[in-house]
Amino acid sequence: MTEITENEDAHEFRSEAVSLWRITFAPLIWAVHFAACYGATALVCAKDGAVDGLRLGIGIGTGVALVAIVWLGWQAWQQWDLVRDRDWENDQGTGEDRHQFLGHAAFLLAVISFIGVSYVALPALLIGTCR
Amino acid sequence: MLRTLVALAGVLLLPACGEGRQSVLNPSGRDALLLYDLALVMFVGALVLWLLVGGLFVYVTRINPREMSRGLAEGLIVGGGVLFPVVLLGGLLVYSLPLMQAPREAGEGMRVHITAEQWWWRVEYELPDGSRVTSANELRLPVGQRTGLVLNAHRVIHAFWVPALGGKADMIPGRETYLSFLPESAGTYRGQCAEFCGASHALMAFETVVMEPEDFEAWLAAEARDATPPQTQEATRGAQVFAREGCGSCHTVRGTQAVGQVGPDLTHMGSRVSLGAGILGVTPPDFANWIAHTETLKPEVAMPSYDHLSPDDLTALAAYLGGLQ
Numbered sequence: 001m002t003e004i005t006e007n008e009d010a011h012e013f014r015s016e017a018v019s020l021w022r023i024t025f026a027p028l029i030w031a032v033h034f035a036a037c038y039g040a041t042a043l044v045c046a047k048d049g050a051v052d053g054l055r056l057g058i059g060i061g062t063g064v065a066l067v068a069i070v071w072l073g074w075q076a077w078q079q080w081d082l083v084r085d086r087d088w089e090n091d092q093g094t095g096e097d098r099h100q101f102l103g104h105a106a107f108l109l110a111v112i113s114f115i116g117v118s119y120v121a122l123p124a125l126l127i128g129t130c131r
Numbered sequence: 132m133l134r135t136l137v138a139l140a141g142v143l144l145l146p147a148c149g150e151g152r153q154s155v156l157n158p159s160g161r162d163a164l165l166l167y168d169l170a171l172v173m174f175v176g177a178l179v180l181w182l183l184v185g186g187l188f189v190y191v192t193r194i195n196p197r198e199m200s201r202g203l204a205e206g207l208i209v210g211g212g213v214l215f216p217v218v219l220l221g222g223l224l225v226y227s228l229p230l231m232q233a234p235r236e237a238g239e240g241m242r243v244h245i246t247a248e249q250w251w252w253r254v255e256y257e258l259p260d261g262s263r264v265t266s267a268n269e270l271r272l273p274v275g276q277r278t279g280l281v282l283n284a285h286r287v288i289h290a291f292w293v294p295a296l297g298g299k300a301d302m303i304p305g306r307e308t309y310l311s312f313l314p315e316s317a318g319t320y321r322g323q324c325a326e327f328c329g330a331s332h333a334l335m336a337f338e339t340v341v342m343e344p345e346d347f348e349a350w351l352a353a354e355a356r357d358a359t360p361p362q363t364q365e366a367t368r369g370a371q372v373f374a375r376e377g378c379g380s381c382h383t384v385r386g387t388q389a390v391g392q393v394g395p396d397l398t399h400m401g402s403r404v405s406l407g408a409g410i411l412g413v414t415p416p417d418f419a420n421w422i423a424h425t426e427t428l429k430p431e432v433a434m435p436s437y438d439h440l441s442p443d444d445l446t447a448l449a450a451y452l453g454g455l456q
Binding site (some may be wrong): 122 | 231
């Protein structure tokens with residue numbers, strides 16, 4: 001292996017390390033939103049049952065989470081680059097394919113995170129009682 | 132094939148055989164009706180989905196087994212596999228979640244505190260001044276009013292369920308849970324403990340008597356009064372047996388020396404519709420049978436069988452308890 005390809009590998013790995021982190025962001029938002037909703041509901045209902053403020057808070061938090069997930073999803077969609085090359089699988093093992101595959105995975109995770117965050121918020125927004 | 136169809140029809144028609152006193156298919160309260168409609172919507176929705184998926188499967192494997200175009204296949208996966216279920220499940224959530232609120236609201240009417248014991252129900256009606264009228268093993272509700280139920284349990288977990296009137300709620304020691312009923316037609320509906328709670332779990336039932344509001348008010352006023360003194364010679368002797376055997380150390384008969392809190396309040400036992408938490412009637416032979424054979428009729432119950440009592444004593448006790456109107 002020559003020095004040049006070693007450098008290329010190192011460079012490629014560095015750039016993909018960012019994508020690798022990026023695919024965890026949407027599920028992370030989902031997890032934080034889930035824990036925050038359930039934790040806050042348990043606390044408020046155990047203390048004074050003042051659900052109006054809680055519902056407003058969950059509504060705002062959900063809005064912020066969804067906007068962030070949509071933004072991450074849009075970034076991932078562009079990285080996947082499906083519309084230009086119509087390549088669904090990216091199975092060639094090249095640097096470009098790895099890059100696009102990570103975009104593909106991040107996009108699907110953003111979709112499932114969007115659904116998860118929406119469904120977690122629905123009970124809080126539609127049921128106005130701790131009971 | 133025909134036999135299967137007949138069996139299936141039999142299963143579907145089975146609920147029609149009973150009186151529907153303990154059936155979700157005989158909704159007699161606002162909440163039970165909501166749940167019934169919800170179940171119907173879900174069932175029909177599931178049926179439509181099943182037919183759709185099955186039909187599609189038959190179409191692509193039998194009727195038109197050609198290779199699909201890339202666009203159609205992708206559309207089917209994204210549309211049928213992602214968008215359609217997300218929208219459908221979202222719609223069902225938006226439709227069903229708000230329905231869960233009303234059965235948990237306190238309502239504008241009375242509050243009743245129900246504590247599950249092994250294996251009977253302590254029932255206390257909260258009056259507007261905050262005082263409580265104690266009864267047991269029977270719930271009376273006014274028709275057309277939403278009554279709040281505050282549920283609790285002693286020692287082990289139970290669950291409160293009157294299928295014809297509404298949903299089910301866990302009863303947890305040390306923690307209050309809530310349910311409320313809005314009965315829509317007068318009648319008697321059977322309730323049953325719906326969470327295994329020990330040897331006699333299956334024998335832990337009760338009757339819910341839904342009454343016209345004015346009848347209910349009259350009944351509650353009567354229930355709040357102390358016990359009527361024995362009216363006959365037989366009943367008077369029964370009261371003596373009751374005192375002699377120490378029944379009052381576990382049972383309360385308001386207006387007498389009997390102030391026990393361990394077992395059900397017996398102040399108006401004679402006016403109830405069942406005995407032993409929904410397992411016997413309230414005729415004199417039922418009382419005698421229950422007192423002499425409690426441990427046989429309800430395994431592991433706290434009350435011992437008073438099988439040492441003579442038939443005369445049992446008859447007298449039955450007359451006394453039956454007279455507690």
